[in-house]
Amino acid sequence: MNIATILDMAAEAFGDRVAVACGDSRYTYAELREAAYRAAAQIKASNAQYVALLDVTSPAAPIAIFAAAYAGVPYVPLNYRLTKPELNELIERVAPAYLITTPEYAKLLEPREGVKVVDRSTFLSLPATDGTIPEIGDDPRAVAVQLFTSGTTGKPKAAILRHENLMSYIVGTVEFASAEEDDGIIVTVPPYHIAGISAVLSSTYACRRMVQMDGFEARAWLAACREHSVSNAFLVPTMIQRIVEHLEESGAGANLPALRALAYGGGKMPLTTIQKAMQLLPHVDFTNAYGLTETSSTIAVLGPDDHRAAATSSDPAVRRRLGSVGKPGAVELEIRDDSGKVLGAEEAGLVFVRGPQVSGEYLQQGSQLDVDGWFPTKDRGYLDAEGYLFLDGRSDDVIVRGGENISPGEIEDVLLTHPSVADAAVVAMPDEQWGEGVAAAVVLKAGAAVNVAELQELVKGKLRSSRVPQKIVFKDTLPYNELGKVLRRLIRQDFI
Amino acid sequence: MAKTALKAGSRFKSAVSDAQVMIVKAPAGEFELGCGGAAMVGGTAAAPEGLTLAAGDAGEVLIGKRYVNADESLEMLCTKGGKGTLSLDGVALEIKQAKQLPSSD
Numbered sequence: 194m195n196i197a198t199i200l201d202m203a204a205e206a207f208g209d210r211v212a213v214a215c216g217d218s219r220y221t222y223a224e225l226r227e228a229a230y231r232a233a234a235q236i237k238a239s240n241a242q243y244v245a246l247l248d249v250t251s252p253a254a255p256i257a258i259f260a261a262a263y264a265g266v267p268y269v270p271l272n273y274r275l276t277k278p279e280l281n282e283l284i285e286r287v288a289p290a291y292l293i294t295t296p297e298y299a300k301l302l303e304p305r306e307g308v309k310v311v312d313r314s315t316f317l318s319l320p321a322t323d324g325t326i327p328e329i330g331d332d333p334r335a336v337a338v339q340l341f342t343s344g345t346t347g348k349p350k351a352a353i354l355r356h357e358n359l360m361s362y363i364v365g366t367v368e369f370a371s372a373e374e375d376d377g378i379i380v381t382v383p384p385y386h387i388a389g390i391s392a393v394l395s396s397t398y399a400c401r402r403m404v405q406m407d408g409f410e411a412r413a414w415l416a417a418c419r420e421h422s423v424s425n426a427f428l429v430p431t432m433i434q435r436i437v438e439h440l441e442e443s444g445a446g447a448n449l450p451a452l453r454a455l456a457y458g459g460g461k462m463p464l465t466t467i468q469k470a471m472q473l474l475p476h477v478d479f480t481n482a483y484g485l486t487e488t489s490s491t492i493a494v495l496g497p498d499d500h501r502a503a504a505t506s507s508d509p510a511v512r513r514r515l516g517s518v519g520k521p522g523a524v525e526l527e528i529r530d531d532s533g534k535v536l537g538a539e540e541a542g543l544v545f546v547r548g549p550q551v552s553g554e555y556l557q558q559g560s561q562l563d564v565d566g567w568f569p570t571k572d573r574g575y576l577d578a579e580g581y582l583f584l585d586g587r588s589d590d591v592i593v594r595g596g597e598n599i600s601p602g603e604i605e606d607v608l609l610t611h612p613s614v615a616d617a618a619v620v621a622m623p624d625e626q627w628g629e630g631v632a633a634a635v636v637l638k639a640g641a642a643v644n645v646a647e648l649q650e651l652v653k654g655k656l657r658s659s660r661v662p663q664k665i666v667f668k669d670t671l672p673y674n675e676l677g678k679v680l681r682r683l684i685r686q687d688f689i
Numbered sequence: 690m691a692k693t694a695l696k697a698g699s700r701f702k703s704a705v706s707d708a709q710v711m712i713v714k715a716p717a718g719e720f721e722l723g724c725g726g727a728a729m730v731g732g733t734a735a736a737p738e739g740l741t742l743a744a745g746d747a748g749e750v751l752i753g754k755r756y757v758n759a760d761e762s763l764e765m766l767c768t769k770g771g772k773g774t775l776s777l778d779g780v781a782l783e784i785k786q787a788k789q790l791p792s793s794d
Contacts, residue, residue: 369753
């Protein structure tokens with residue numbers, strides 16, 4: 194079992210179809226495979242144990258994913274936003290490696306024995322092979338992809354995804370060659386994110402054209418969708434928010450007649466944003482996809498019918514599903530309390546998942562699965578009576594005040610209802626009496642003013658007094674990562 | 690004909706057509722995997738010559754489809770299409786209906 198099979202099948206069935214469109218450059222599925230063959234020959238000859246990519250999105254990313262699979266070594270995309278010391282430390286951990294990069298990032302690299310640095314332009318114009326077709330490894334336990342997670346403390350962990358995990362996910366959730374001839378998906382997540390990798394594998398298996406865009410900007414995204422007649426897209430919630438804002442400001446219609454399906458994930462979607470997006474793009478099918486690196490991407494989906502039912506229902510239990518991440522797909526899912534007891538509907542606890550796509554494994558720390566194969570996602574949440582999953586933040590973010598578990602999300606939601614508040618993040622702060630206390634960083638809307646006591650009253654009135662932030666600081670902005678996740682560890686530093 | 694152990698990831702090709710499959714999951718033990726009435730050939734081994742599709746077998750193995758036995762203890766993915774009906778110890782395999790999810794990535 195090997196993810197290279199995915200490209201083999203696409204190249205055999207639809208070799209002439211465009212696989213990748215990036216600027217003026219085009220690769221058909223046959224050409225993509227040929228490029229991966231060439232790269233695999235170079236990788237093998239270099240004796241590298243890893244194929245690393247330090248680059249923004251380009252055709253080099255899909256070529257490198259499959260070339261690594263043909264060559265039988267793991268693919269490791271690196272986060273190009275890391276600092277120089279952070280990057281060099283990670284490269285040390287993957288040497289000997291075949292490293293694809295550009296001059297801009299190559300400047301950050303310290304010379305290291307065993308690391309063959311290859312410029313992207315060279316990688317994209319490798320010489321033809323002698324015609325030998327690489328023999329694909331069939332060990333399902335071989336590692337296909339290794340991703341360094343952005344650890345909040347300590348060194349980044351190396352999450353590993355085996356060929357069997359990724360193949361189970363793709364074969365179990367995507368219909369082979371299900372894309373129409375003219376379909377195209379626009380990919381704007383960076384190559385080092387699990388969604389960037391699963392987009393390549395899913396699109397290849399569906400034989401769907403991938404339209405690549407480096408970085409994200411709302412106007413450019415809309416223009417690219419029109420230019421390439423994009424039918425499918427994946428975005429993180431922050432990107433959808435930017436598109437909604439842009440469309441509202443410009444007053445022009447979206448004008449995306451070809452766009453049929455828009456999937457989003459990678460963070461919490463604000464209710465107002467998805468409601469506005471659905472109004473602005475009424476012909477588009479929205480899907481909320483919830484997944485983790487350690488689960489080979491998506492494990493639950495809120496599909497288009499769920500979105501429309503929730504948006505139009507008068508039943509509050511159905512309406513609130515717009516804030517749900519949907520039902521489990523090809524995995525089993527359980528909610529457990531801290532003692533491990535499985536909880537019933539509407540009871541909040543920790544989310545556990547099990548299934549062949551779940552790796553739950555790190556290189557140094559080993560498997561995190563329990564004896565029965567369940568993986569603790571460390572996400573908190575609950576299921577409703579019909580099995581829709583609602584997430585409630587990371588268990589690491591829970592504030593434990595005098596033995597009481599407090600979720601930051603519920604307090605943030607209340608703060609955001611104040612007309613002067615533009616953004617809010619709630620974190621734990623050290624407290625002598627309670628162990629941990631509640632603290633909030635708040636961003637006010639331009640020209641708005643509000644005092645701390647008023648916000649504390651608001652929370653006290655809607656929740657309990659234990660939820661009232663004992664300290665509130667006002668900030669110009671909150672720190673977010675490039676995919677729109679608020680960086681609580683940075684906010685916590687204001688309260689130490 | 691020889692029976693063989695089936696393990697996830699291993700590949701077989703038809704002795705009578707272009708069809709190729711990859712084992713996704715398999716029960717323990719030894720079995721005979723057939724296509725078009727002839728035993729399939731494992732890995733890179735060469736197919737015996739002179740075999741032909743069984744008369745009356747109008748079946749076709751379809752690329753991208755998954756094939757299972759009755760209790761779904763065996764599951765294979767067709768990686769290359771071709772003529773013939775797939776079988777396990779002489780019993781024809783069925784196409785598994787995909788649990789397709791809305792396009793999420």
